[in-house]
Amino acid sequence: MKILQVGGSKINEDELDSEYELEYVDQLNFEDDELWQYGLILILCPLPEIVTELDLFENLLMQTKIMYASDQIDLKIFPELERFEGTTLFSFNSDELSHMISEINSFFYGGQHGGGKQRITNVIFNDNENLTYNGNANVYIDLSDNRNSKEIIGTWKYGFPIQKAREYSFWPEFKLFGNAELEYKFYVLYDSSTDVKEVITLNASDFNEPINFFDTNRSLTVHMTVKVSGDGAVELGHMHYRRRRGKYGTFLPGDARLVDNTTRQELFYYYSPGNLKPPLNVYFSGYQTAEGFEGYYMMLKQGNPFILITDPRLDGGVFYRGTENLETQVFDIINGKLKDLQFKKSELTCIGISMGSYAALYNAAHLSAGKVILGKPIIDLNVVIKNSKLVRPDDFGIIMDMATYLRRDFSDFAADLPNYIRNNIFEDMEFRVAYMKNDDYDSNFEKFIDATKMKFKNIKKFGYQGKHNDNSGPLFKRLEAS
Incomplete structure (x- = not known):
């Protein structure tokens, strides 16, 4: 990443990590x-000309991150810049420069390193007798007949x-039933040593927030076990493992986390105020195994305010569906920014x-949006699951795990969006869609749109030859032009 x-x-370039390339100018x-x-502009001197160039400075904050010495330049006198604080604008004092360089090295890296997860299927248990695996979604451990107070211990491979x-966080998905108990142990090894130097023991109540690991002096390797005991049952899901940006966020500086504490399921969002001119663009990331946001630079180019939303659950997302609590949090964030x-x-x-097209239409319909833009649309999940057996076997099988994960009947859940569209009128909503003519996921899309087109203000659709994962380049250009 280039720093100006x-x-x-x-600054002595040796103080910066090798991933950074430093350039210097006087003004x-x-x-x-x-x-x-430049991924980051570091201002260490007064900028008297900012008074006459404020519009250009605002435009710059819509394109890159700026860090400035507040004892050299007072940007607090410009209320227009307040909206950028914490996302693309950051302040420090000159006498904290050494600390700030450490912060840059640790937390202001370019792009998104993304997060990962280890599936519950990567855990080896000492006793499989009372275990029921629900696909790749989770494992259910029944302790109700645990007369001997037996402990079941799982070890990550x-x-x-x-x-x-570098800061990394751990967030396990689990649910307790009855009087079941859960205990995680983190075995910490220093550098390349094979000796355990520290053991951290945490129970379920310690995980109200992600647990963070950070060491300025050495690299670590963390091995984990989980112990299940008591009377009742436990549902264990994936362990999310992410490189974080410290106090600045997780995937991008200024992003935030939405979580339903009853299910421990998460979504993340990032908001940029842009030029404060309509529309407010809300972009839902597609299915991706590496956790993080999509569409950042595409939305930046537009200049308008935007929200990015991503779904890190299961292998690459659960179509942004969840409990009423979690879905309402998404509605509230969007409505709050509109306000x-x-x-x-x-x-x-x-x-x-x-996958993001499903969420875009679902949220647009429930929030009475003025416009929805879809690419490679997926609307009817029942068709997707049918095609996963007959049209593209062994592809996208994770959709079979969604109903288990969400604890809902799949047929009813999958019919939610198509039925909502059929039963409501969206006379003020513009509908723009670029689709694949031979789509092998939601192959009924054209029929569905033709049957419901009178419900929208107007529909413009653009078809491209190919299956769902084909011909993405022209399709993306069409979406950007929409």
């Missing part, structure tokens, strides 16, 4: 239209590497591709 230092004594040229290429001066921006609902645009 503006003014002050030039910031606001007319330079190449400033967007693989260790979790934690780089020096802050003083936008009408007709100035909301929901966007998504593939």
Whole structure:
């Protein structure tokens, strides 16, 4: 990632990690239209010209991150910049520069390193007698006939590497029934040692928030076990393992987490205020095994305010469906930003591709959005699951685990969105869709749209030859133009 230092004594490049490339200038040229290429601009001197170039400075904050020495330049006097604080604008004092360089190395890396997860199927148990695996979603451990107070212990097959001066978090999915108890143990090894240097024991109540590991002096490897005991049952799901940005966020600086504490299921969102002009674009990431956001640079190019939302559950997402609590949190975030921006609902645009298209239409319909833009749309999950058996066997089998994961009857759950569209009128909603003519996921899409087209203000659809995962380039360009 390229860093531009503006003014002050030039930073010793040896203090920066090798992934950074440092350039130095005495003053910031606001007319330079190449400033967007820097992942971070570090300002260590006064900028008197900012008074006359405030619009250009705001535009720059919509394209890259800026860190500034608050004792050299007072940006607090510009209320227009307050909306960028914590997402693309960060302050520090000059005498904290050494600390700030450490923060840059640890937390301001380019792109998204994404998160990962270890499936519950990567856990080896000492006793499989009372275990029921629900596909790849979770394992149900029944302790109701545990007369001998037997302890069931699971050990993760693989260790979790934690780089020096990098923060990583752990978030397990589990649910307790009756008087069951849960205990996790983290065995910490230093550097390349095979000796356990520290053991951290945590029970279920300790995991109200993710547990973070961070060591400035050495790399770590963490091995884990889980002990299940008591009377009742336990449902164990995946262990989420993510590189974090410390106090600044998880995947992107300024992002935030939505969680239903009863199910421990999460979504993440990122908000950029942009130019404060409508519409508010909400982009739902598609299915992806690496946790993180999609669409960041595409939304930046638009200039308008935007929200990115991502679903890290199961292998690559659960179509953004969940409990009423979790789904309502998404509605509330979008409605809250509309209110802050003083936008009408007709100035909301929901966007998504593939799995994200389902979420875009679902949320657009429930929030009465003015526009929905879909790519490779998936609307009827019953058709997807039917095709997973007959049209593309052994492909996207994870959809079989969704109903188990959400504890719902799949047929009823899958019919939610098609039925909602059929039973409501969206006369003020514009509908833009780019689809594959030979889609092998939701192959009934064209029929569904033709049957419901009178329910929307207007529909423009663009068909491309190919199956669901084909021909993405032209389709994405069409969506950007929409």
